[in-house]
Amino acid sequence: MKYVVWALLAVLVVLHQDYWQWDNATLVWGFLPHTIAWHAALSIGCAVVWALAVFYCWPKDVDLVPTGPDPLPGQSKSDYAAVGSAGIETRDASGEGRS
Amino acid sequence: MTQLAVVAVYLFAVMGLGVAANRLLRSTSADYLLASHSIGPVLLLMSLFGTTMTAFALVGSTGQAFQVGAGVYALLASASGIVHPLCFFLVGVKLWGLGRRFGYTTQVQFFRDRLDSHWVGLLLFPVLVGLVIPYLLIGIKGAGDVINGVTRDTFQPWFESSGYGVPQWLASLVVCGVVLTYVFFGGMRGTAWANTFQTAVFMVLGVLTFVTVAKGLGGQESLLEDMRAASSQVEPDMIARTKIPQSVYFSFLLIPLSVAMFPHVFQHWLTARSARTFRLAIVAHPIFIMIVWLPCVLLGVWASAPKAGMEGVPPDQVLAAMVGNEASPVLAGLLTAGILAAVMSSLDSQFLCLGTMFTTDVVAHYGGKNRFSDRQIVLLARGFIVAIVAVTYVLSLISPATVFGMSVWCFSGFTGLFPVVIAAIYWRRLTALGAAAGILTTVVAWAAMFYSADFGANGRYAFPKEPIPLVGGLAIPPMLPVVTITVATALVMIAVSAVTRPPSRETLSRFFGE
Numbered sequence: 001m002k003y004v005v006w007a008l009l010a011v012l013v014v015l016h017q018d019y020w021q022w023d024n025a026t027l028v029w030g031f032l033p034h035t036i037a038w039h040a041a042l043s044i045g046c047a048v049v050w051a052l053a054v055f056y057c058w059p060k061d062v063d064l065v066p067t068g069p070d071p072l073p074g075q076s077k078s079d080y081a082a083v084g085s086a087g088i089e090t091r092d093a094s095g096e097g098r099s
Numbered sequence: 100m101t102q103l104a105v106v107a108v109y110l111f112a113v114m115g116l117g118v119a120a121n122r123l124l125r126s127t128s129a130d131y132l133l134a135s136h137s138i139g140p141v142l143l144l145m146s147l148f149g150t151t152m153t154a155f156a157l158v159g160s161t162g163q164a165f166q167v168g169a170g171v172y173a174l175l176a177s178a179s180g181i182v183h184p185l186c187f188f189l190v191g192v193k194l195w196g197l198g199r200r201f202g203y204t205t206q207v208q209f210f211r212d213r214l215d216s217h218w219v220g221l222l223l224f225p226v227l228v229g230l231v232i233p234y235l236l237i238g239i240k241g242a243g244d245v246i247n248g249v250t251r252d253t254f255q256p257w258f259e260s261s262g263y264g265v266p267q268w269l270a271s272l273v274v275c276g277v278v279l280t281y282v283f284f285g286g287m288r289g290t291a292w293a294n295t296f297q298t299a300v301f302m303v304l305g306v307l308t309f310v311t312v313a314k315g316l317g318g319q320e321s322l323l324e325d326m327r328a329a330s331s332q333v334e335p336d337m338i339a340r341t342k343i344p345q346s347v348y349f350s351f352l353l354i355p356l357s358v359a360m361f362p363h364v365f366q367h368w369l370t371a372r373s374a375r376t377f378r379l380a381i382v383a384h385p386i387f388i389m390i391v392w393l394p395c396v397l398l399g400v401w402a403s404a405p406k407a408g409m410e411g412v413p414p415d416q417v418l419a420a421m422v423g424n425e426a427s428p429v430l431a432g433l434l435t436a437g438i439l440a441a442v443m444s445s446l447d448s449q450f451l452c453l454g455t456m457f458t459t460d461v462v463a464h465y466g467g468k469n470r471f472s473d474r475q476i477v478l479l480a481r482g483f484i485v486a487i488v489a490v491t492y493v494l495s496l497i498s499p500a501t502v503f504g505m506s507v508w509c510f511s512g513f514t515g516l517f518p519v520v521i522a523a524i525y526w527r528r529l530t531a532l533g534a535a536a537g538i539l540t541t542v543v544a545w546a547a548m549f550y551s552a553d554f555g556a557n558g559r560y561a562f563p564k565e566p567i568p569l570v571g572g573l574a575i576p577p578m579l580p581v582v583t584i585t586v587a588t589a590l591v592m593i594a595v596s597a598v599t600r601p602p603s604r605e606t607l608s609r610f611f612g613e
Contacts, residue, residue, distance in 0.1 A: 013181060027330050030326075030331075
């Protein structure tokens with residue numbers, strides 16, 4: 001199934017390169033340019049193929065990474081080395097503002 | 100005047116959201132920068148989508164469709180539907196996992212760690228900041244153009260040179276101030292909230308804009324008849340794609356790859372609660388793009404009809420002018436707020452990201468984590484953000500390019516770096532020198548072609564300028580610069596990596612296993 005999904009993605013790319021209808025100036029339903037209608041349908045097709053991709057081709061190793069929100073301060077030591085707050089006003093647990 | 104009052108109320112509401120988020124902030128840097136990795140599927144979808152849809156998607160797409168017709172949807176909307184989720188899937192999910200495991204906050208941290216090299220970061224930091232500047236410029240210029248467009252003829256006898264509307268320089272300045280305020284107060288959590296709120300606002304009001312303008316242009320009994328009447332007035336070459344050169348069409352498929360290297364998107368990826376949080380964003384992104392782009396492009400096509408009365412209107416002001424012409428003042432104010440929502444939902448992430456990059460990749464990395472107090476770091480970050488925004492603001496006043504044109508140049512630079520991030524994730528043999536050579540190639544190729552294109556003013560610039568004949572009647576056609584930049588970067592990166600020493604075995608085993 002994995003190969004089918006990647007093949008479908010390749011088909012989407014080919015369908016996107018629709019040089020054969022370059023001069024098509026017809027209006028679908030009397031108002032929608034054919035080129036927009038074609039590519040809007042392609043957008044819907046993309047959503048379907050990506051739904052298949054996340055179902056059948058989802059990488060297994062990423063689900064092993066620890067998930068969920070970080071622990072609150074004091075509950076356990078943060079693993080994060082990041083410092084700096086991008087200039088954000090902050091508020092500690094007591095509710096007092098600091099920066 | 101009513102439009103302006105509605106817009107002002109909206110801007111205050113968004114600032115209030117930032118202050119409210121501040122009340123719920125945790126006192127950890129991971130919360131300020133990455134919302135404690137707590138963002139769920141809906142918020143991630145909305146914030147990622149809001150971040151990637153900027154003035155380019157609304158103001159730029161309408162203006163470009165006004166010039167070249169309906170093919171603009173094919174150029175970037177459907178292409179992004181294929182490529183953006185691909186980047187989320189192949190790059191975003193992987194980097195989220197690595198970021199969670201090793202504690203990254205910025206791209207530079209990842210590349211330094213992956214390549215065992217500090218100076219790769221030193222090279223990458225100014226390149227990323229330099230490429231974010233034109234991206235900011237798109238938003239700042241677009242916001243100013245929109246507010247000026249809808250307030251024209253409102254302030255007679257003042258602001259004559261701006262068509263008696265709020266001057267672009269003033270409108271851009273106010274929008275910068277609003278976004279800076281809620282970013283400084285709300286951090287990543289506030290930004291994610293504001294993004295979600297603003298994405299919902301611009302999607303709903305975007306559809307409302309479409310219906311209102313269609314009714315105004317058509318003047319028929321039903322919406323379907325209004326749309327038919329509006330489309331029937333358009334020239335056939337604006338319905339087909341004859342105004343778009345076939346040779347550059349394929350090149351546009353590469354432009355959305357840029358999303359894989361946007362620093363602010365990287366930061367949003369890391370806010371995800373789990374890898375599975377990405378699934379909704381990957382699947383729904385193409386549909387969301389369609390909901391926003393389809394009406395905008397169609398409005399631009401309709402604006403090109405002689406009866407629309409848009410002759411002589413600058414492309415970037417077409418959307419605002421149509422809203423001003425066809426909607427009541429209150430509705431025009433709301434619709435303008437919707438357009439500004441799209442612009443600001445990108446600016447906020449970019450502002451936040453700049454501060455994060457500076458404090459993490461420069462201040463903490465070179466100054467040491469404990470050298471500066473929290474307050475000093477805050478001041479440094481704010482100072483850096485304000486300095487970059489000030490530079491961008493000045494550039495927005497003199498930039499000769501349209502929003503669409505500047506966007507394509509900006510995205511071309513980020514796409515040029517795509518081979519480097521893909522190689523860093525999937526290719527063990529990538530070396531620090533190979534990555535550095537690739538980054539330098541992007542910089543040199545981008546700068547040379549940008550200069551040749553009169554700093555973006557030449558919207559028809561292609562490289563090569565004429566087809567280059569090959570054997571057997573084949574030829575290399577004129578293409579967007581992004582193709583040359585990306586191919587050259589990939590080739591140089593591979594060649595240099597092949598002849599230089601890869602990172603240590605320990606480093607490779609951390610990233611790829613034994």
